[in-house]
Amino acid sequence: MNISVLSIGDEILSGDTVNTNSTWICQKITELGFDVVRQVTCQDNKKEIISSISFLLESSPNYVIVTGGLGPTEDDITRKVLFDYFDVQEIFDEKYWQKLVLKYKKLDIEVLDSNRSQALIPSDGGFLPNPIGSARGYSFIKKNTKFFILPGVPSEMKGIMNETILVELQKIVTKPILRKLIRTTGYPESVLAHKIKKITDLNHGCKIGYYPSVYGVDIRISNTSSVLLEKFFIGIQNILGDICFSDTKIPIEHLIIKKLSLMNKTVSIAESCTGGLLGHRITNIPMASKVFNGGLITYSNESKSHLLGIPKNLIDDHGAVSEIVARKMSEEVKKRFETDYGISITGIAGPGGGTKEKPVGTVFIGISSINSTKVYKYMFGKDREKNKLKTSQAAFNMLRLSI
Amino acid sequence: MNISVLSIGDEILSGDTVNTNSTWICQKITELGFDVVRQVTCQDNKKEIISSISFLLESSPNYVIVTGGLGPTEDDITRKVLFDYFDVQEIFDEKYWQKLVLKYKKLDIEVLDSNRSQALIPSDGGFLPNPIGSARGYSFIKKNTKFFILPGVPSEMKGIMNETILVELQKIVTKPILRKLIRTTGYPESVLAHKIKKITDLNHGCKIGYYPSVYGVDIRISNTSSVLLEKFFIGIQNILGDICFSDTKIPIEHLIIKKLSLMNKTVSIAESCTGGLLGHRITNIPMASKVFNGGLITYSNESKSHLLGIPKNLIDDHGAVSEIVARKMSEEVKKRFETDYGISITGIAGPGGGTKEKPVGTVFIGISSINSTKVYKYMFGKDREKNKLKTSQAAFNMLRLSI
Numbered sequence A, B: 001m002n003i004s005v006l007s008i009g010d011e012i013l014s015g016d017t018v019n020t021n022s023t024w025i026c027q028k029i030t031e032l033g034f035d036v037v038r039q040v041t042c043q044d045n046k047k048e049i050i051s052s053i054s055f056l057l058e059s060s061p062n063y064v065i066v067t068g069g070l071g072p073t074e075d076d077i078t079r080k081v082l083f084d085y086f087d088v089q090e091i092f093d094e095k096y097w098q099k100l101v102l103k104y105k106k107l108d109i110e111v112l113d114s115n116r117s118q119a120l121i122p123s124d125g126g127f128l129p130n131p132i133g134s135a136r137g138y139s140f141i142k143k144n145t146k147f148f149i150l151p152g153v154p155s156e157m158k159g160i161m162n163e164t165i166l167v168e169l170q171k172i173v174t175k176p177i178l179r180k181l182i183r184t185t186g187y188p189e190s191v192l193a194h195k196i197k198k199i200t201d202l203n204h205g206c207k208i209g210y211y212p213s214v215y216g217v218d219i220r221i222s223n224t225s226s227v228l229l230e231k232f233f234i235g236i237q238n239i240l241g242d243i244c245f246s247d248t249k250i251p252i253e254h255l256i257i258k259k260l261s262l263m264n265k266t267v268s269i270a271e272s273c274t275g276g277l278l279g280h281r282i283t284n285i286p287m288a289s290k291v292f293n294g295g296l297i298t299y300s301n302e303s304k305s306h307l308l309g310i311p312k313n314l315i316d317d318h319g320a321v322s323e324i325v326a327r328k329m330s331e332e333v334k335k336r337f338e339t340d341y342g343i344s345i346t347g348i349a350g351p352g353g354g355t356k357e358k359p360v361g362t363v364f365i366g367i368s369s370i371n372s373t374k375v376y377k378y379m380f381g382k383d384r385e386k387n388k389l390k391t392s393q394a395a396f397n398m399l400r401l402s403i
Helices: A020-032 A046-058 A078-085 A094-106 A113-119 A154-172 A189-195 A226-243 A252-263 A277-282 A301-306 A312-318 A323-336 A384-402 B020-032 B046-058 B078-085 B094-106 B113-119 B154-172 B189-195 B226-243 B252-263 B277-282 B286-290 B301-306 B312-318 B323-337 B384-402
Strands: A002-008 A035-042 A063-067 A090-092 A120-122 A126-128 A137-142 A145-150 A178-184 A207-213 A216-223 A244-246 A267-271 A292-298 A341-347 A362-368 A373-379 B002-008 B035-042 B063-067 B090-092 B120-122 B126-128 B137-142 B145-150 B178-184 B207-213 B216-223 B244-246 B267-271 B292-298 B341-347 B362-368 B373-379
Touching: A002 A020, A002 A046, A020 A035, A020 A063, A020 A154, A035 A046, A035 B046, A046 A063, A046 A078, A046 B035, A046 B046, A063 A154, A078 A137, A078 A145, A094 A113, A113 A120, A113 B189, A120 A126, A120 A137, A126 A154, A145 A154, A178 A226, A189 A207, A189 A216, A189 A226, A216 A226, A226 A244, A244 A252, A252 A277, A252 A384, A267 A277, A267 A323, A277 A292, A277 A384, A277 B277, A292 A301, A292 A323, A292 B301, A301 A312, A301 B292, A312 A323, A323 A341, A323 A362, A323 A373, A341 A384, A362 A384, A373 A384, B002 B020, B002 B046, B020 B035, B020 B063, B020 B154, B035 B046, B046 B063, B046 B078, B063 B154, B078 B120, B078 B137, B078 B145, B094 B113, B113 B120, B120 B126, B120 B137, B126 B154, B145 B154, B178 B226, B189 B207, B189 B216, B189 B226, B216 B226, B226 B244, B244 B252, B252 B277, B252 B286, B252 B384, B267 B277, B267 B323, B277 B292, B277 B384, B286 B292, B292 B301, B292 B323, B301 B312, B312 B323, B323 B341, B323 B362, B323 B373, B341 B384, B362 B384, B373 B384
Parallel strands: A002 A035, A002 A063, A063 A145, A267 A292, A267 A341, B002 B035, B002 B063, B063 B145, B267 B292, B267 B341
Antiparallel strands: A035 B035, A090 A120, A126 A137, A137 A145, A178 A216, A178 A244, A207 A216, A292 B292, A341 A362, A362 A373, B090 B120, B126 B137, B137 B145, B178 B216, B178 B244, B207 B216, B341 B362, B362 B373
């Protein structure tokens, strides 16, 4: 089964926007066991949109997924062009319009005439509910190809894909490719590959891919046989042990919250160089309030002393970025927020502030629990934003291994 | 002058690789004043490569830039396919081969027979030196279109683009397309379009595009005439006024840090529902330590009382999400961190915790400055992560308008 993808938008062709929509769609479709044959990005104009569709149809795909240009402003011409192309009339969906008006009023947003276009549906063909926004998608059939037309706003596109299109596609896959995920953190790709070499050298018949990110390396394996896949999966897990933190996409902070919640335990955080990132990541998870009492962002040395009670002489003698300050920070934050665990972070994110002894990327992370405090030193790189992200992941990983 | 881009590679169509090459090329070309007309990604096979080139040639581009498939392994078929397509012979460049062998020996890399393919050049057409790797690029001319063929490894592609292609293109730009950016926050696309309708309805000759994100709407305008563009730009800015926060890509938190730093002022933050996001965003900017003393993440009601000194009865009487609690939080955090400005955030991020009076998405933001405290109420939507992001942007925007 073949699929092609059309992205409509000048902002992609000008390089202002990275076409992550198309990557996401291709990934999801490939995971289901479909092949993506062609991907085209074209300008927001009628001639180009139609030429592109003709090109995609040449290879007779089973489906074409189109994104972009369904908004309410003048430059959003996709609906008009495609209604013409598929030779359908615009029908005004009064019921949907009333719903939209109500929704906008609730959010205190002025309802404009231009918004009316979002209530238009085709006289022939279908529409696809948008669980996130107001621009619904459309579907059409031409010869043997089914078209799905989606808005370009990533969250809306994904909402419609997940709720409607992927569900429909899943039903028609005959020999699905089965996949498993092994998420790791703390070790680079080359070390992981070396560790599991004796398993991967065997004739296991599975496909294996390493996907490194700033948070760690995901190992993805696939096969059409569930027996072979499971055997390979268990083999890898047995070798990697604690290095694997999960076999689902759920982020590490979510796993921690789940576990702490089950244990009825709480945590607080004292952050310096990460500046609030750990708190941000933990509070992205809905259940956070059950286990997270709060935190202190002690960015200046004064705030470390005044608000967290780190003795000034400790900072003067050892530096704010030191084992002993990290230790004290985690103990003090735990005390102040009256939690079971206290995490502390102090480090040099860069680009300035490094010394010969403590270069940019030096980070101390402390975890204080009921009976003891552990502090580890990390050496990350020179990139400020990456240092923050890597530090937050290492801290969550330390907490995971402590609870 | 028009350019089209062809990316060759199954790994892009499977979604395993984000096509950042094409984004980078489009950006560089657009900056020079060219228009990118079409971008295609195709599979690593002869039929698909040739069909894609035919499609790109339909719009008679001045240039076509092709990337991918020039490596030494079996699946790298681009050279062979294109030499056939342009009807040229393979000539073995003995001199280059000797250089390659020497280079490989120096790096202690085994020289394989398959590497010989990298010394092949076309009998008709040119080659493009690769300052980074061993796979050189090629150039061909067909009718009025010049083709550049580049390797897919990003650093090598960029090396060749920078040293050869962009230099050549720069020389021939006669009438570059000029661009301007107007960044806004707080108003949806449709409202902005409506506000500037009397300007956009005039025959200004400029192209205009709206690019919404969770942080606001970017308006991009372009024209080949700097006079017309400037007039249009000023017209829009005059109407939108304070809604525009910048005409560069620099994020709002960076602008705030710059301004506070110039004023020699400091800020601290008390966050509840954003959980540290404001601190995280502000500390992504290297100069943050000059103006940001720190913050408190008072996620629980107890921490609001114990650590920030919000009277318990205030929370009991008005709720933690209230105008008066936000006011007090901003004043208290300013006092505790001894800063010139204090920001506070208290809200219901969702999905739980909403009531009829205070539904999910209700947020109060306070800004306490030297003489006064302002509190605004916002109603965001139901999505937890978006609520956090929107809240952080609104808070930065309030601070921007206060300093």
